[in-house]
Amino acid sequence: MKNITYKLGIFLSIVSLFGSCQDDNLEMGDLIAPSNIDVQVLYADGDSFVTTGPGDGTGVVKLEATADNAISYQFVYNGEAKSAPAGREGYTFSKLGLNTYAVTVLAFGRGGISSSKTLEVQVLSTYSPPADLLTMLTADSERVWRIKGESKPHFGLGPVAGTTPFEWYSAGANEKDGFGMYDDRYTFNIDGTFTAVTNGDVFGRDPLINELGGSGGTIDGADVENYVYDDYQAQWFLTAPGGVETLTLTGLAFIGYYTGGNHQYVIFSRTADEMILTTTDGNNEFNWWFTLVPE
Secondary structure (H helix, E strand, C coil), X not given: CHHHHHHHHHHHHHHHHHHHHHHHHHHHCCCCCCEEEEEEEEEEECCEEECCCCCCEECEEEEEEEEECCCXXXXXXXXXXXXCCCCEEEEECCCCEEEEEEEEEEEECHHHCEEEEEEEEEEEECCCCCHHHHHHHHCCCEEEEEECCCCCCCEEEECCCCCCCCCCEECCCCCCCCCCCCCCEEEEECCCEEEXXXXXXXXXXXXXXXXXXXXXXXXXXXXXXXXXXXXXXXXXXXXXXXXXXXXXXXXXXXXXXXXXXXXXXXXXXXECCEEEEEEECCCCCCEEEEEEEEC
16 A cells, blocks of 8 residues: 555656756747847937938947747847847948948847848948047057056946046045956057956956956955956957047957947047046946056
């Protein structure tokens, strides 16, 4: 009798497990590839955006993708993939003249199943950086920059689109020493290449810093200190949307503190030997501010 009861218990457990698996499968839903991908291209036109190109010469465009059965999106341009859960992404195309660029949109459905669409975007770029800006940034060859950690202000934050530097917070002199920021060096070469020497670790925002694909680090509130990340190279270019000088880094390149976002740094102010930059983080939560000086 005990043996019969034992076997019955095993049978009921198997039935229960099978039923649970069926429930899980039902909850996941059918795996349907996204379809009817549509991408709207919006071209910068002064302070607004329009649907007809080639734009106002700044090279700035916004892409807005939609698709049936899609739950997230990714944009791929020039071999670089950018995640865009809501289907919105912006690009600044800096090659002078009227040029055509190919951008691929990936739409992801349940279970990671995806569909793609490639479109060609024709954009006009007419901006040529002033000579004194290029000289300041590159010394007409190459120039190495660092965060000015020894003085206040050098690192801080404020409201998105704020016009007052370090409005809400400004780190004191050497306040972030040992966190992986002050020993980083950033080289701007006149040929448009950018080299970052990290000395093995960097400083950034949690969880945005995980976009880098590094490891480790110490979490302190919303900061990640000493995140393990090697030296790397990228490209840089200058634009001036709305007349505002802006420095853009390609890929996941960044300065000072990793914030994600579009990797565009507005040059708020500059002299021959110092510049203050600001960028909006990937959460659209803060504007981050940095003071840099040459090595």
